[in-house]
Every structure is written in structure tokens, then in C-alpha cells.
Amino acid sequence: MRHYERYIRYRTFPTPWCPGCGDGVVLKSIAMAFSELELDPNDIVVVAGIGCSGRMPTFFNTNTLHTTHGRALTFATGIKLARPDKMVVVISGDGDATAIGGNHLIHAARRNIGINLVLINNGVYGMTGGQVSPLTPQKFITETTPYGNIEPKFDIAELLIAAKASFVARETVNRPVQLKDVVKKSFQHKGFSVVEVISNCHINLGRRNRMKDPIAMTKWIEGRTVSKAQYEKMSPEERLHMYPTGILFEDKDRLEYSDLYYKHIIPAAQAAAEAAALKQAERTSASRKVKS
């Protein structure tokens, strides 16, 4: 047994994923990141919402929680605030995180709560059979855009940087080693971190867009992947369909939410309570003096 397999819960296999699905690559990358950081599985909780990607926690041999569609970050927020000493990882699909869960996503980022989000962007609602998502590229055919998608997609990195996330990165399933490395770095980050992983859903997206096997889809992803440095040299038109990868934003100085709560709010409240008690005591002794 290789070391990273300590983090895999084999007894729940097989996974529900189609052969060649990118989700398997993400599963292994996360397990390897856990392993390289030599984390105790008991100190980790992996939380997810609903979707093909949402099934991932079942396969980690850590504390795991499979919640409701789009809301994994809310459960994770409760766990992190209750146990700031533990590592809270959230796995979310593109629909899960940016459509139904969009509100929770920006607020988790804004709070900078110490949750490490791995957002698997396959550009479609995989689990429900291939409907359009807020990250489906324009013109793509899906089950609910039979004439082509007219909606522009979010740029997750820009969205989350604007929402004040303190660690924003992007990688693709084509590059498992780089993926593992960036996931590992995000796990070492103290505040809210997100790694957007561009993944392939050849079954429910590729198939309808002339990319019916994993190879065709991963080639398509490859053609759209550029380094951050290259991306910055591109014109706005050139950038439109490209995904810059690597760590796109990092702020190590912003304080993490639960840290702030325990180091600022609790002492402030306790000081207020003490001051009030003191005043009360003075008042009673003063009134006693008046009486005597």
C-alpha cells in the first residue's frame, strides 16, 4: 500500500464515475496532497454538495460529509468555526459552487474562513445528464441549450479575487502532478482557498460538442490552458477562451475568520462582561454605603 492510499476508503468502491472521468484524477491528487503533508486522517473533514464531483468524500478515509446541492460551504463553515484546529476541505462542482451555491461561495471567500475548496469545473451539470451551468462555454450544446449557450460564463478566479478570497489557483486534470502540487499549496494556506480544476465530462458535455471521448476533451482543455505569465501578455480577445493556470492570487496576511473570532471577538466580549461586572459591584457597594 502506497502512503497516499491511507487516505482512500477502498471499501466504498467502486466510484459512480464514468470511465475516463476527470473526477478520479482529482480524488488521487487530493489524497496525494494529504499524504505529502502527512496529515492525520482524523484531523481532516471532507465535505461536498451534490453532483458527480459531490460523491467524492465517500471515497476518502477521513471524516466525510455529503450534504445538499450547493450548500457544502455552509456546513463547512459551521465545522470550521466549531473546530478551527481541524482541516476542512470542500469539493464542489461548477453548478454546485457557482449556480445554486454562488451566494455561499462569495460569502465564504469574503469571510476568509479557513476552508480549502476544490472546485471541479467540467463546464456542465454532469450528474443530472448534461444541462448548462454558469461555467459552460458560450455556443456549447447542452441538454437545456439545444440551440447553443448564449450566456457568458463566470471567470471563477476573477469572481473570487473580487470577493476577497485569499488564495486563488487554477489547474487542469491534464496535469496531475501540477494539480497535486497546487492543491497541496492550497491546503497549507490559512484562509479561504480555492483551486479551480478544469475537468472533462466527455459523457455529458463532450459527446454533444464533438468531443465524445476523454482524449478529445483533454486535448480541448490543453488547447485552452496557458500559464499565468503567458495569459498576461494576451489581448482581451485572445484571453476570452483561455484558462490561465497556477496560483493566480495569494494574500498570506489576511486574517482567517475563526482566528479573528477567537482572538478578537471572544476577548472583547469577555472584557465587556468583566467591565460590566465591576460596575455592578461598585454600584452595590456604593448603595450599601448610602444605606449604612
Next chain:
Amino acid sequence: MGKRRKVLQGNIIVARAAIDAGCNFFAGYPITPSSEIAQYMSREMPKLGRDFIQMEDEIASLGACIGASLAGRKVLTATSGPGFSLMQEHLGMGVMAEIPLVIVNVMRGGPSTGLPTKPSQSDVMQTRWGTHGDHPIIVLTPAFASELYSETVRAFNLSERFWNPVILLYDEVLAKAHEDIELPYKKDLEIYKEKVHKIKDLDIYDREIGQNPHRVDFFKGYPIHIDGLEHDKHGWPTSEPGTVQKQQTLRMQKIYHYLDDIIKYNEYYMDDAEILVFAFGVSARAALPAVEMARELGIRAGLFQPLTLWPFPKQILRQRFSRIKKVLTVELNMGQVRYEMERVASDDVEKRALLRANGIPFTPGEVLDQIKEF
């Protein structure tokens, strides 16, 4: 005046009771007429080193509560109609994953934004059936100041004992009224404390009918899996029909096996009553003096005031109806408990209801008029 004798607003009584019961995590979203609870918690919880967080909406609030409960906290959220509607999916998650948690729902007029500052009792059925799927639920309905306190403590106890969400249901009038109350001393409170579980292997949901799951919290050294999908004895997702049916039954029966420990009610002037007045919450506040006035007029009326609204006190009412042949249901809605009464009371019991849903609570006189007419 005793040391703990106070004049407090209803919502504050509930918040204080929650803190005394050991609640150490509150997540919520402001909504009239429940906001005083969140405000009080934001001030008092950190003084005790406990957690308060205002989330981005009610869905998030209940999500955070479930997460914190799984991480070992005693959790509370508080809301009103529109927020309670938003919570329904996570209420189901709480039932499915068997999570102890308490939700305060301060009823206001509905539907939709409705009457934010007026009382109502129109969430009777939403508390029972609001979330999808078959599920057990416990709903407590205090009517008097001391009951706001005691039922809050009981809500936590029941949620911990039965591993299920418990809803504390009252209305705008009880929430906002300042009332005289003798707060119990904390040392006199009965707080339910479960023995620490040892789990064998990971069979956290493996049990006999009537038993609770053998679940530990997260981070206790067992890599447990908690799922909103139907799951087998380990917690792993399954749709195998035999297992699914068994799990449904287990979740129901861990509660319905113990009705005697859950169902609580007060009876006033019931010994020789010929008319049973059924009223809870703010309506009971009008019905009690009405029954007393009726007695003065020589009318033998009695009040049945449920403190547990769900599970419905069916057995005890059936016993009463073996003798009493008239029932008057008083509720501030267009008729919700009334339907339950039709199922519970046999055909030979004459059933009437005093209903209203315009934001104005009943006066004792209005209830008395109905009793006199009966």
C-alpha cells in the same frame, strides 16, 4: 424579589434558556419577529467562549448548525416564516443524517412576506410536513413565559436524546411581550447528557428498532461518513430497497417508540369538562381565561393545552373523547390543527373551530362566546 426574578421579553427568555441548556453554537439570519434572539446571542455567546455567526441566509444558517453539531456543538438557529421556508431542505438533511439541533420558529402572518409584525399560528403543518419525504419531527409549543424557558431546555434535551431536529414554535405576541418570570437556577436544570459512544467498526447506523444511531462526532478517531443520501448501516449511500425501507422505519421508530417521553400537555378544568377547548401558544393565553369565565357561568369547559404539538397527542385526546363529546379548536390560522382533530376525535364528538388569520390574536371574550354557543 428573588434573585432570578426578572421581566424579560419572550425571545430573550428563549435565548437565555438556550444558553443555560448549554447551547454553544448559534448561526442565524435576522428576521422579524425573531431577531432579538440572534442579537442576544451575538452579545452573550462570545462572553462564554461560545460561537455566534450571522450567515448569508437561512439555508446557510441551518447548514452551519448541522456542520457544527457534527463537530460536537449544541446548536440553535432562530427564524420566522419566510426563513423557515428556506430551511426546509436542511431540516430534511437533519432528519436524514440524524443530527441533534434546535430551530426556533416565531410565527408571523403568511403566506410569503405576509404580516411581518403580526402573530399567526399558520406554520402548524409546515413544521410537520414542510420538508419533503417521510420523516419524524418534534415540535414544542410553549404558551406562557415559564414555558418559553422550560420548553427551550426540553427542546435541546429531546434533540440530543433522539438525534433529531426539534422545533420550538411560538408566535409574534409571545416573542415580543415582556413578561414576569422566575428563572430557574442552572444547577436545578435537568440537562440530557448521553453516555459517550463507543462504535464497533463503522456501523454507525446499525441498530435495533427503537434505538439511536451509534454515532460519534467528527474528529473522534473514526473516519465516519455522514450523508443526506439514503444510506446503509455504515452510512454509505445505497438505494437497495430492503435497506432503504429498514432505515426509514428505524428513523421513525427511534421517536415513535417513546411517545410517552415526548408528549407533554397541560390540562385545566378537565376533570368534569363537557367541552374540550384545544388551544396552544397565544391562543391558549386567551382560552384559559375564557374557560375560567365559562366556569363562573356554570359551563363545564376545560382547556387542553399541548406543549408537544407534533407528534400529536392522539392517544390522550382519544381517551378524553371517550367521555367528552364536544371539542372547540382555537387557532390563529384558517384551520390546520382542526384537520388533525377530525382524524383523532370519533364521529360522535361534535367538532367546532374558532379560526382567524388576520394578524389579530383572539381575546378571551371571543373564545368565551364560542364556548357559550356550543
